[in-house]
Amino acid sequence: xxxxxxxxxxxxxxxxxxxxxxxxxxxxxxxxxxxxxxxxxxxxxxxxxxxxxxxxxxxxxxxxxxxxxxxxxxxxxxxxxxxxxxxxxxxxxxxxxxxxxxxxxxxxxxxx
Amino acid sequence: xxxxxxxxxxxxxxxxxxxxxxxxxxxxxxxxxxxxxxxxxxxxxxxxxxxxxxxxxxxxxxxxxxxxxxxxxxxxxxxxxxxxxxxxxxxxxxxxxxxxxxxxxxxxxxxxxxxxxxxxxx
Numbered sequence: 412x413x414x415x416x417x418x419x420x421x422x423x424x425x426x427x428x429x430x431x432x433x434x435x436x437x438x439x440x441x442x443x444x445x446x447x448x449x450x451x452x453x454x455x456x457x458x459x460x461x462x463x464x465x466x467x468x469x470x471x472x473x474x475x476x477x478x479x480x481x482x483x484x485x486x487x488x489x490x491x492x493x494x495x496x497x498x499x500x501x502x503x504x505x506x507x508x509x510x511x512x513x514x515x516x517x518x519x520x521x522x523x
Numbered sequence: 524x525x526x527x528x529x530x531x532x533x534x535x536x537x538x539x540x541x542x543x544x545x546x547x548x549x550x551x552x553x554x555x556x557x558x559x560x561x562x563x564x565x566x567x568x569x570x571x572x573x574x575x576x577x578x579x580x581x582x583x584x585x586x587x588x589x590x591x592x593x594x595x596x597x598x599x600x601x602x603x604x605x606x607x608x609x610x611x612x613x614x615x616x617x618x619x620x621x622x623x624x625x626x627x628x629x630x631x632x633x634x635x636x637x638x639x640x641x642x643x644x645x
Contacts, residue, residue, distance in 0.1 A: 412586050450631040452570075459619060459638055460562075460570065465631030472633070503570055507629050510583035512560070512572040 413438050413506050417515035424494045425523045432518045434487045434504035440467070441484050448508035451480055451489045454517075455500040463502075464489065496522055525549035527559075527620050527636035534642050535610050541641060545603040545620030549634075552578055552598045556626045559603045561594065563616040564638075571616075575623075576603055612643045 414437035424430045440448045447467030452460040462471040464480035467487060477492045491498055499522055504515040531543035543561070550557055561573040574594040575583045584592050593606045603620060617640045621632035 444627060446628060448629065452632070454570075459635040460621075460632070461635070462631040462633050465633075466628060471631060505570075505572070507623075507631070510575060511585045512575075514570045514572065517569045 412511055413440075413508070413513050415504055415506055415513050415515040417502075417504055417518050420516060420518055422518055422520045423523045424491075424520060426496060427493055429490060429492045430494050430520060431491075432489045432502050432504075432520075434482075434489070434515050436485045436487075436506055438508075439484045440487075440506050440508045442508060447483050447487070448506060449480075449482070449487050450505045450507055451478075452503045452505065453498075453500050454503065455497075458500075460503065491520075494520075494522070525622065525634045527622060527634055529618055529620050529636045529639040531618070531639055531641065533640060534644065536645050537611055537643060539610050541605075541607045541610050541614070543605045543607075543618055543620075543639065543641075545605070545636060547601050547603070547620075547622065550622065550624075552576075552596055552601070552603070554578055556624050558623045559596070560621050560623060560632065561603075561605045562619045562621060562632075563614075564619070565613075565616040568616075573618075574605060610643045614641070615643050616641060 451464040454460040468480045501517040527547040557578045560575040576594045617638040619638045621635040
């Protein structure tokens with residue numbers, strides 16, 4: 412199975428500042444079609460997860476442009492610019508190149 | 524609009540078999556590219572993908588749980604069913620179903636159910 416490693420696991424952020432989360436995979440997630448099969452999700456407290464980014468860098472419908480995904484192969488980053496109070500929760504990366512799909516451990520973003 | 528909802532027992536005893544149903548609307552699992560997965564989350568822990576079923580009835584399972592899981596669909600009823608045998612207290616978790624669509628370009632789990640908490644205890 413592909414192993415997914417996120418860092419940091421805890422991320423205190425001051426409102427208005429930017430935040431970055433790293434996600435590394437044990438195998439390349441770059442497919443022959445040029446897409447990276449890596450998704451990002453946010454699980455707000457008490458809610459189901461919601462899709463933020465798919466295929467490494469494509470924003471899901473309704474997701475603010477403050478959220479951006481980048482990276483290729485085995486190293487990926489989720490960047491949140493101008494963090495707001497509503498961004499608190501746990502962020503997960505997930506590889507969807509092949510089954511079994513694997514989530515990262517999660518990164519808990521909190522407001523300072 | 525697309526909705527998914529999980530249903531099943533809130534409490535099961537150790538060694539019993541769990542059966543969960545995901546009832547969805549707003550899309551057809553007979554449409555090319557449609558897929559439904561089950562994902563679970565133990566209290567306070569990370570998400571864990573369990574199984575996936577596709578429009579063409581292809582099925583995929585978690586490596587560690589494949590011997591205990593069975594996923595099936597009834598497209599006429601818009602339902603996906605997951606069974607997990609030999610339940611143990613460590614299987615206590617919130618179980619979610621979620622939709623993914625796409626062929627080649629997978630669009631992520633774009634819609635999720637609200638989740639159903641299953642507790643395993645005698």
